[in-house]
Amino acid sequence: MSVIFDRRSIRRYKDLPVSEKDLEGMLRAGMYAPSAGNERPWQFVVIRDREKLMKITEFHPFTQMLKEAPVAIVPCADMRDLKYDGDFWVQDMAACVENILLEGTARELGTCWCGVYPKENYVRELSALLGLPDYMVPFSVIAVGHPNESREVRERFNRSRVHFEKWSL
Incomplete structure (x- = not known):
């Protein structure tokens, strides 16, 4: 539970590399996330290239921490052969990202989740930058x-947001 309680969005980073072992551990954690029908729609692009990281900050205003971060992980949803109608893949991807963040915290790394989907311009720009095929959604x-x-x-548990059996004020 301490990893869950200690996780915070970190926006300032030291000029130190992230090890391959740590990256693989984080990606492995992501791949162990639950998914609808065990579909596991995720693919990942790992970016260390400083020029690419800087280009992301030009079209996505909420990624300015990439100017200092030594690496970024871009989880992408593979839209080929999805088992279910609807957007269950969005829930799958969110669970995957949370696992990555928690594993980063467990490894004493800082992480910050910057949303891309469903912002069409972010999806389009990032897809072009990374050369993603049409069936991959960053x-x-x-x-x-x-x-x-x-x-x-800080304490985040708020009992007033918990309702039993029906909505109550």
């Missing part, structure tokens, strides 16, 4: 690095 950008800031951990 879901998010996850900045990863050694934190150069600490974020306060």
Whole structure:
């Protein structure tokens, strides 16, 4: 539970590389996320290229931390052969991203989840930058690095948001 409670969005990073072992552990955690019908629609693009990271900050205003982050993970949804109608893949991808963030915290790395889908311009620009085929949808950008800031951990549990059996005020 401490990993869940300690996870924070980190936007400042030290000038240190992220090891292959740590990256693989985070990707492995992502691939262990639950998915509808065990579909596992995820594919990943790992970006270390400084020029590509900077280009993302030009079209996605909420990714400015990539100017310092040594690496980004871009989870993408493979839209080929989805088993179910609807957007269950969105839930699958969100679970995948959360697993990556939690594993990063467990490895004492900082992460920041930057949404891409469903913003059409972010999807289009990122797809072009990464050369994604039409059937791949970039879901998010996850900045990863050694934190150069600490974020306060505050209590978030709020009993007034819990309702039993029916809605209550």
